[in-house]
Amino acid sequence: MYDVLIIGLGCAGYTAAIYTARYKLKTFIIGAEEGGMGMTAAEVGNWPGDIEVRGPDLMERFKKHALSFTDLVTHKITRVEKAEQADGGFRLTLQGGETVEGRTLIFAMGSNKRRLDVPGEAEFSGKGVTYCATCDAFFYRGRDVAVIGGGDSAVEGAAIAAQVARKVYLVHRRNEFRAEPYWVDEMKKRENIVFVLERNVVEILGDQKVTGVQLDKEFEGSPELRVDGVFIEVGSLPATALAKKMGCALDDRGFLRVDEAMRAGIPGVFGAGDVTSGSNRFAQFATAAGEGAVAANSVFNYLQTGA
Ligand SMILES: Cc1cc2nc3c(=O)[nH]c(=O)nc-3n(C[C@H](O)[C@H](O)[C@H](O)COP(=O)(O)OP(=O)(O)OC[C@H]3O[C@@H](n4cnc5c(N)ncnc54)[C@H](O)[C@@H]3O)c2cc1C
Incomplete structure (x- = not known):
């Protein structure tokens, strides 16, 4: 049983993992795609400490930093649920059926590109x-x-x-x-x-x-x-389907509703990054990293005190 399960290998997930691992929590971090949305940012000019950096290079540094403390797994999650143990906890099901359990959970699943929904879009997807x-x-x-x-x-x-x-x-x-x-x-x-x-x-x-x-x-x-x-390029929608299915509340625009401690409504469940209603929904590297840090700190406090 892990102390914390983190879903998302983007800026928020990597940051959360760096913090939870340094809190000496047994951390499991997984994501479908390494680097997340950051991989598509051609030129980042507002990441403090770098006047200009390519998104993929920045994400590679995040990954390397996270890997210095914990392993990561590249795989899609198809289900998230509460585990049956008396002391609570959560279970992730990976595509393929394998399951992993943890005492707490951080959703850091970012967002998906919005479709235009016009004729020809699906037919020519990948063909132009x-x-x-x-x-x-x-x-x-x-x-x-x-x-x-x-x-x-x-x-x-x-x-x-x-x-x-x-x-x-x-x-x-x-x-x-x-x-x-x-x-x-x-x-x-x-x-x-x-x-x-x-x-x-x-x-x-x-x-x-x-x-x-x-x-x-x-x-x-x-x-x-x-x-x-x-x-x-008509915007993105927060990737909240799995969180919603397990009973987390969404806000009026479909973001995972979180409080100032990044708590997502169910004890032991937290959110961070573009998927959440936090940071006034200002979806940036700096805010995703900040939310990842806060979520990790809240996991630590929760495991110490239950609150
Ligand atoms: C073109 C572009 C340029 C940008 N430029 C800038 C910029 O210059 N400055 C700036 O601050 N911000 C910029 N951004 C925004 C920035 O990239 C995002 O705010 C940030 O990357 C969000 O990080 P995140 O960790 O919340 O989510 P993401 O990076 O989206 O990570 C989500 C993670 O969750 C995983 N995931 C989702 N669903 C599942 C599932 N079912 N199972 C397993 N894993 C799953 C994904 O694979 C991914 O690893 C830009 C965004 C775009 C699109």
Whole structure:
């Protein structure tokens, strides 16, 4: 029986594990993908201590730090439940059926990219449609692509894609961007970005692979943009399905509801990072790390005092 089970190999999970292991708690940390969302951040300029660092490099350092104290397991969790022991505890079921038990639990499962839900999206997923411009733009060197969205990921994605693509259409339903001003400025410097504002994509077109997108209103005389790649960057949804299933409460936007100690409503269950309602839902490396530290401290206190 472990003292603590941590689900998530991202910034929040790694930080929590560093703290719980240093509290000398028997720690089990697991995640489907090492590094989580941090792996998709091309350039991070607000992680204190690094003027500029690539997301994957930052996550590699987190992993190395966590590994200096504890092992980690790369695997998907399919079920989380209360264990039957008299003294409580929790059980994780890994894909494949293996189970692991622990006295406390930290959900640090981050978020999943939101779908656009238009015809052609599922059909051409992986055939020109992807959900990470910064990860996949490299495959579209010298070609025309569309980035859909207007937040941080879309704006950063368009700026990065414009470094390799011939032309980047940035399709956004509003006429202004809700992204970090740094990335809006970077994007505006790129002359090969074409702003397609106050337009929605209503269909993704293709044959064997993507050939274009259909808009709800004409742009420069046509309702169709001819592109080879479509990057859907319309936000993320917290990965709360397993937490909800075991009885944790969500807030009105679907985030795992936590208090100031990162307690998630069920004694012994905590949350950290993008999955939670904490830090005013400001989903950043700094807040995910902070929440991971608080959750670990709360686990330690809970195991000492039961509160
Ligand atoms: C393109 C982009 C650029 C960004 N740039 C910045 C930036 O410059 N500065 C900044 O501060 N923030 C930035 N962010 C935000 C930052 O990446 C996140 O806030 C942070 O990575 C969240 O960490 P997390 O640990 O909460 O979640 P995640 O990193 O998403 O980790 C979640 C973990 O849970 C695992 N998981 C989920 N479901 C399961 C399951 N069923 N079974 C097992 N494991 C599971 C995942 O595999 C993953 O390991 C950016 C985000 C994006 C998308």
